[in-house]
Amino acid sequence: MNEYRDIAEQLRSRLDDLLQRAEVIEDDLRHPLDADWSEQAVDLADDEALEGVDEVLRSEIQQIRLALLRIKNGTYGKCAKCGDEIRRERLEARPIATRCIKCA
Structure with a gap:
């Protein structure tokens, strides 16, 4: 964990x-x-856009939680596909990465 403490904090x-x-x-x-039909249409369109943003946020939240779990259990930094080490530079650029550059 100490090796990736800074990434875990980020x-x-x-x-x-x-x-x-x-x-x-x-x-x-x-x-x-809103009681006004035209306002309802605008609100529903806005809500649809917000739901899309929320979905993206929830996906990233899940990926971050999984990365923190990998740090905790000692599997962080190992490629999920080939098992090789994921280079530190890649993890710093994309901390949620689960694959090395070769497998990505």
């Missing part, structure tokens, strides 16, 4: 940020629809 910070953003989006999606 991942935790990013996770906190994403969770806060997702909470704001969820709060916005819970709002009641």
